[in-house]
Amino acid sequence: EIVLTQSPGTLSLSPGERATLSCRASQSVSSRYLAWYQQKPGQAPRLLIYGAFSRATGIPDRFSGSGSETDFTLTISRLEPEDFAVYYCQQYGSSPPFTFGPGTKVDIK
Amino acid sequence: EVQLVESGGGLVQPGGSLRLSCAASGFTFSSYSMNWVRQAPGKGLEWVSYISSSSSTIYYADSVKGRFTISRDNAKSSLYLQMNSLTDEDTAVYSCAKAVGGTRLDYWGQGTLVTVSS
Numbered sequence A: 001e002i003v004l005t006q007s008p009g010t011l012s013l014s015p016g017e018r019a020t021l022s023c024r025a026s027q028s029v030s031s032r033y034l035a036w037y038q039q040k041p042g043q044a045p046r047l048l049i050y051g052a053f054s055r056a057t058g059i060p061d062r063f064s065g066s067g068s069e070t071d072f073t074l075t076i077s078r079l080e081p082e083d084f085a086v087y088y089c090q091q092y093g094s095s096p097p098f099t100f101g102p103g104t105k106v107d108i109k
Numbered sequence B: 001e002v003q004l005v006e007s008g009g010g011l012v013q014p015g016g017s018l019r020l021s022c023a024a025s026g027f028t029f030s031s032y033s034m035n036w037v038r039q040a041p042g043k044g045l046e047w048v049s050y051i052s053s054s055s056s057t058i059y060y061a062d063s064v065k066g067r068f069t070i071s072r073d074n075a076k077s078s079l080y081l082q083m084n085s086l087t088d089e090d091t092a093v094y095s096c097a098k099a100v101g102g103t104r105l106d107y108w109g110q111g112t113l114v115t116v117s118s
Helices: none
Strands: A004-007 A010-013 A019-029 A034-039 A046-050 A063-076 A086-091 A104-108 B003-007 B010-012 B018-025 B034-039 B045-051 B058-060 B068-073 B078-083 B092-100 B104-108 B112-116
Touching: A004 A086, A010 A019, A019 A034, A019 A086, A019 A104, A034 A063, A034 B104, A046 A063, A046 B104, A063 A086, A086 B045, B003 B092, B018 B034, B018 B092, B018 B112, B034 B078, B034 B104, B045 B068, B045 B078, B045 B092, B058 B068
Parallel strands: A010 A104, B010 B112
Antiparallel strands: A004 A019, A019 A063, A034 A046, A034 A086, A086 A104, B003 B018, B018 B078, B034 B045, B034 B092, B045 B058, B068 B078, B092 B104, B092 B112
């Protein structure tokens, strides 16, 4: 089973700042199968990035994904007020389990 | 507009059973694989189960294997999760999610709360 570790656990930033979130896998993940989700309190998760780099429909270009094999990054170039949320990475390769990371909370400093 | 609406949650005693449903609309349900994902109160996301569009391929997380059964009725655009031998560790909000391009989850329901307690 591939275990995903996210860091930091909490990121305290101000609007307008750059956020860099890390997702590390216990073994190599095909970049085709790495996704990032955003979840706000009381809401369902929203797909942000898939295939490590591709933005989902309607996602602003301030969100970008990068990385390969065991190290992946979600970058939010300039935080907007609506971006303060919890972010999860997920690997959804050819075989289960399709594990999620524990999440990174981005909160307002 | 894609909509996924879960139902069937509630309070159940340890060892009991519950059947969750997910009503889908706004897309061709029979063309897409579906998943159940759960989130314990204050915790992160946990993938639970996957079913392919034709029900030919089914997967479960180890934590529910042998106790939960996923199924679907394409004629009714509905997804189900039969949960047996429930324990307090199964307490969570259960959400159905549509999959595309592998198992990335592009649409999610709001979820239904399952509470296992005596």
